[in-house]
Amino acid sequence: MIPTVVWGTGNVGRAAIRAVEAHPALTLAAVLVHDPAKVGRDAGELGGVGRTLGVAATDDIAAVLAARPRAVVYAASGDIRPDALADIGRAIRAGAVVVTPSLYPLYDQRNAPPELRDPVLAAVAEGGGSLFVSGVDPGWGNDVLPLLVSGLGTEVDVIRCQEIFDYSTYEQEESVRHLIGMGHPMDYEPLMLAESVPTMVWGGQIRLMARALDVELDEIRETMDRRALERAVRTRTMGEFAAGTQGAVRFEVQGIVDGEPRIVIEHITRIHPSCAPDWPSPPDGVGAHRVVIEGRPRIEVTVEASDEDANRSAGGNATAVGRLVSAIDWLADAKPGLYDALDVPLRPAVGRLGRRPA
Known part of the structure; x- marks a missing residue:
């Protein structure tokens, strides 16, 4: 099982909690939040899973990354969180494969501006993690x-x-x-x-x-x-x-x-x-x-x-997150690096057909 952190519990993060919990190769290791009112609440409640998951949300970024999770779903909004690139760099340096929709210029990472690409590549070289960015639009x-x-x-x-x-x-x-x-x-x-x-x-x-x-x-x-x-x-x-x-x-x-x-x-x-x-x-x-x-x-x-509850925007978020979360086990097996949608194959729902988490 791949210990996976969900960082952020907004529109994308809620869907990410559900996607990680449903994936047979992943286990939810931690949930990071920025809102003090969410600290201590169960991930199942925050993610709308319908049951408790036994994972309490925390705002202690250092402690979560010190545990060296194998994967991080970075779900905080790049629109309104200026530290997104620095956050992602910290996770990569901790050895995690990171999937996120938050860094638009890295959709096409080969042609991304050096001021964004170079820090990511430096983090990969230092920590051995990886990054895959795909849009939430989706x-x-x-x-x-x-x-x-x-x-x-x-x-x-x-x-x-x-x-x-x-x-x-x-x-x-x-x-x-x-x-x-x-x-x-x-x-x-x-x-x-x-x-x-x-x-x-x-x-x-x-x-x-x-x-x-x-x-x-x-x-x-x-x-x-x-x-x-x-x-x-x-x-x-x-x-x-x-x-x-x-x-x-x-x-x-x-x-x-x-x-x-x-x-x-x-x-x-x-x-x-x-x-x-x-x-x-x-x-x-x-x-x-x-x-x-x-x-x-x-x-x-x-x-x-x-x-x-039949929310179309939530459905769009969920499919975008599904693409990202389904890539985690492939990225975990691949060499450390910076990847885009042409590198990462679409992953079938292996082990999930007709099954729901207990």
């Missing part, structure tokens, strides 16, 4: 799935990856309101939508797909469109969003090949279905991830996942 929807589906076509003109979501189900108000701008006046400039930021976040996945397809990118471009709410709406998790404030966002990060957008990651997100009704909507009105291969034949694959 990563597989912007790398391995579109690449797999592209191989089914005879002619491929455009690869388009879409996230289409109603953010009223998303339980991270800080990100929804302030990073993305939902509920703010239309002249508010949210950080996540600022020029070049979408490329910073998703450009690595564009470059990763281009590398796998053996094509040269001319450049990466962005498009952006925002819509205001025509009426006030109230959400279950985040309260009211006023009329006239931002209610929907649609943007693309485009990989340009021979002057044309050929590899596209598109996000269409709303705080309520009534906003921007002319934009694409998910089949159930709540959320989906979609891959469209424009070519011959045209291929469209839509993935809907739900978790935590």
